[in-house]
Amino acid sequence: MTALSSYASTMRTRTDLLSHLYSKPLQRIQVLGVDPNGHSGSAQHTGCVNALSWAQNGELLLSGGDDTTVRIWRLDSTLSEDARPLSCVGLINTGHRANIFNAHMLPHSTRIATVAGDRQVRIFDIGDPPSGKDGEVEYNDARSHLLLCHKDRVKRLVTEESPDIFLTVSEDSSVRQHDLRRPHRCRGECPAPLVQMDHDLTSLSLSPLSPHQFVVAGGSPYGYLFDRRYLRARRFSTSFPNKELTTCTLLFSKPSRGRDDSITGVRMNASSSDEVIMAYSGDGVYRFSTLDTPAKDSFEPAISPSTSSEDVKSNPMDVDFYDPDEVPSNSYSNSNLNVGVVTSVQKYTGARNIETVKEVNFLGPRDEYVVAGSDDGNFFVWNKDDASIHGVYEGDGSVVNVIEGHPYLPLVATSGIDYTVKLFSPSFSDEPSLCDKTLHAEEIVAENTQARARLTHFQHLRLMRLFAAAHVANRDDADLDSDDEEVAMQCPNQ
Template sequence: MIVTAKQASSHCGGHPAMNSAKPTLPAQILSQTPSTSSITDRLWRHSLYNVLDQQPLDRVNVLGDNSHGHLSCVNTLSWTPDGQMLLSGGDDRTIWRMDPDYDVDYPFVCKSVIQTGHKANIFNAHLLPHSTRIVSVAGDNQVRVFEAAAALAHSQSEPETTYSIDQLDCRVLRCHTNRVKRIVTEDSPDLFLTVAEDGSVRQHDLRVSHTCGPGGSCPAPLIKCQHELSALALSPLSPYQFVVAGESPYGYLFDRRNTGRSFDEEWGSLPPTSGPSIATCVRRFGRKTKPRDDVYGTHITGARMSSHNGHEVLLSYSGDAVYLYSTRDNPQDEDEHHGSSIIPSSQEHRTDVIPIASDESHIDVQLAETNDNEASSPLQRATADQGDLDGSDSDDLTLDAMPWDDPSVPIILPRRRFAGAGNVETVKDVNFLGPEDEFVTSGSDDGNFFIWHKATGELHGIYEGDGSVVNVIEGHPFLPLIAISGIDSTVKLFAPVNHRSEFSRIDKQEDIIRSNSRGSGQLMTRGQLALIRAALSGQELSEGNPCNVQ
């Protein structure tokens, strides 16, 4: 389901703020928005968002309830560029649209529900820029494009309306062969990228028709990797570059500027449907890890590129932390931020293998040995690993290595590490917050979401955002308003308030970080289980090929 929502009065699933004190910023601000292209607008947004650093956040609304809203987990949230609508989608295979009402502070309410026709959970949904098209991707391997003009034009004065695929023009793309996880849009109503667990990233151009399926004419993917991909990021300031990640300890930076020419296409023939990748892998983003660590199970659950500067990259590692990189960093430089960047030879890539049990039912997870100099408190441990980024104890560290990675592609090491959140149970996204991306945020297995200062790595806040797990955090395009979703069937809105926050958990940070640290130490990923199953069945792990360069 895709739900489109606008800020609205507190009926139809919109709960009022949690106490009588009004939020700092009224919804009427939306009606005073200056031109999005003006310098005045940027200064205006910056002044509004400054309160995020000065005042605590609190929950100001809950979208949905037991009788209205999504029926299960909410996996995706997406604000429209003008901030007037919020799209949400989830396991119930519907998309919501929520809209604003300028008479009430902050509540958004569902105005349109789109029954997508997907046969599995929706993982992502976006409105294509300069259009009325909504794109969704799901676990049924499909990409669906809806001409949703009717749903988007639905009047606030009208009751909530559900639209079926029979009422909306729907185009189904079956180019991927496994679950499709993420969409990134460009400044175009026709172009967008998708990433899937089939290891491919595809560029879709809605102006060009083709036939999917066996014997079809799906264009060749931009890239094709030998492992699953699930995270994709692109910055509007550098749209020729994109970052992908998945079942590998690396994030990959690809460049579309050197795609070459196809004379057949220029003469009107259909593009090739197979062959090497089109984009070029120019950098890998990696970490230094202890030599005893088993990197075969390491994977990345979320990626984000800064929309403010175009070069900063966030990667969220399952069972570990969030790391900040820059595409501008020279992999051969050595400085105080990321220490020695000398890449060891392939002979120096070391991996300790966990002994394989003789019976799958008796698999034990080997926990890493405790360092003699381990920090004494959870807060110290959350920041102590910064030394690894600074090059200290470099003799005890090695770069993550996987057999399918091309050692000729340079590795960039992180500038900063943001720790404390738990990322084990589900797929956590990661994001920037603030008009200049001053903050970094991530959900957590404990139902909280964390906010850190990007410049220092200092923990800024911990807030309860879900009854179970927070997976998705999306900041409003210009207001200090944050939408949160996870395992609950509801969407929560957070904003700065001028009173004590009822949902802040920063006073319990020691206990929270300690608990999350214990959970991360017992992670066994799908990659590790696959290795164990392969060993038990007598199969050898195929080295495969690196992400092919086309």
Template sequence: MNSSSSSSSSRTTEKKDKPTPVIDICRREVGRLSTRKFVHRLAASEDLVLRLDLARSLQKHIGCVNTVSFNVHGDILVSGSDDRRVVLWDWETGCVKLSFDSGHNNNIFQAKIMPETDDRSIVTCAADGQVRHATILECGKVETKLLGRHQGRAHRLANEPTNPHVFYTCGEDGLVQHFDLRTGGATELFTCQPVRGRIFTPVVHLNAIAIDPVNPNSFVIAGSDEFTRLYDIRRYRHDASASFGKPVDHFCPEHLLHDENVGITGVAFSDQSELLVSYTEEFIYLFSKDMGWGSDINSVLDDHILTVNSDSDMETDSKPGPQVFKGHRNCLTVKGVSFFGANEYVVSGSDCGRMFIWKKKDAKLIRVMEADKQVVNCIQPHPHTLMLASCGIDWDIKIWTPTALEKAPPPTNINRLRHAANHWMVSPRDMALELLAMRSQRMSPLRGPNENNEGDMMEFIVTFDAVSSDNEDQEASTG
């Protein structure tokens, strides 16, 4: 009996053990694991995520690097910077394949290589509001031309996954534009309007746009209010009128409805149409397709006010809430957010200069990595393998690969602030923003009590004072 129990216990333990990449390789070789499953499990391996390490630093730009993205095959990385130059990299060797002047008059915010173009077609948008197209000629020269413009900064563009011609842009003017490189012109689709009663701004200043890879007819936009709006481009084609500006659906955590202190800086779709939304002065949320509030958001807001103000003690049915990812800080810059590792992980930069990686399934934070001296804005996963490219206020691009000999320990001391020359842009304005964020998290409707909020606010004020004093002493000693 003891032998049987021991054997049973051994089998149970074996079942609970997580397969390592080495075990999976052996199973694939003997035919016990299909190639498709092997590739997915390798890309989703937590063992490899815990071994991510800085492989190399790509240095060419002479300004903050605001955007990095891969071509379809993943062998070329394109970057754009405050220096207004676009650089194409062989990221594996760290060599520059091509560097050229974009033609922009201000900081480049996004650059993408269009698919199915032999990596010779690149579209960019920038702080000057311009949307430009660069064509790499056979002789190696680059021709750039202006395709369109926004009145204000144009933060993001999104291209259809397999379409070499079509992409969209959004800007701080609230305008969403559709571009077709075959015609070389822009179609102004609509200007994003705030919900009823928001008289403080005539438009929603847009920071983010993304296309659903499962259904390229669907795209989302987000910006200076609490809503991520979903649209279907087919409605525009059927009715080319101002009515197209009405979204098909709205996404927002219930406790942030009516919260005018938050905005959105980044959105991303998974290959299952899940939606990631990164809030400024708040958290990151994961929505499934059935978590939207519908197209008539004004009625939803009216009903929500009645529910909040009701004196009734009767319980009401509540919508299923999105998954929430916490730990990073997003107050100072326009940060993106991404899925990673076969869509099994979520990654984001932070105001503290670190890169955060959570498990998507349970929102558990498993990695916190130093990635910039000040702020990490953009993290781009490789399209096929388990590696990352990151950029931010530093002038370089960092390449992360699973090459560490030892697995990283669990993250600790997540809420610490940087100090001395390595802090996160502490200034009176930044302190006000951070205090506003903490106040928003504590005062939002339907928000549960946050017992650590007061302590966090006091810790921040004390840290700010200490950092300011250190900086003043340092300036005095060097002056």
């Protein structure tokens, strides 16, 4: 047997084993930042945890949120019985002035990228990741880059196989590609965005198997597939200074949609790249295939001029919400949108997605499962192929927003409104764990369905506006704007 075939056989065995483990029920094995007696420690966040991501090698977990810090958690390599799977080994005081929405370690580097509600993208170089032997390391001056290209809250970032290149999506309706090897002066010399839409964008995903493609979605019934291989011809005219660079190649839509529909999360399949899942606000999760033959859509989105950066209204908020009254026409600007529409091949129901902006994800070494959080504090695990409920687990005291599986171990991290991160792994016990609510799935689904029906359109708007008003009252727009200008003056380059 050759070395290559031996390696392939080993990987198949590992994948089969991991797949078998994920077929088991889950149990909660750790609450990060809380000691075994349930007491809060210094490593606990002091606000909601909006961001979770595993490093590519699986050794580190990053968490970030409303307290504007990023915590670095390392897998414990000891074999002692009292060892906890993860321990906090680092704390980054990011300097963000609003909630952190996403944080990722850039591959093949010691850099960490963060995006937040202050419209900023920040890069930190922590050097060799701390081992934890000397306790928690605090980083106060690790920032290496500050990017001010976006004009509104920056919601997500995605990485590719590069320590320098990554994408970000913002509520200023744009997707931007950043290359840390090419410094520029922000506020005037930022490269053109890859995408410029006419409505809020809040979610972004690409597959490592096809990084030239990415899916973006937000305040529209559609998910948009773009391909960076098809660069749009630039118009060398001052009339189009911010013209987007890429071309939309496919639209995704659930079979029945309305003007007020919006999408809170998208994810491309990491193991095959031809599947996309999208979570609709007030509805379920839908799965699509990029290989399906698109049909000409009966709904023709309006064509309108591209929104310039000067026309984008900057209104950073401290809470994720959608107001359908403020959703403009569902359009893709600056294009003759002659793009086919693919409808969903599967729907996953049971979870309630109304109160917050929730992500959606695949789980398992072959992406065998679909997972999403719920307003009832649970997260749902569905079998991908038939949409049956595989498990329901309590993941938060209020709402679960984020679920991230480990790259190669049977570990699942969740976060939401609580100030803690929960860690789950398969259970081999015949008795369900305290967090396992699968036996009550039928009642939970029924309650979620009734609760969704009770929340009428008017109540939905009122609730979202109350969320917004409560947070606006605690934020001074003038101070934020003046702080942005001060930072721009101090750091003209990336």
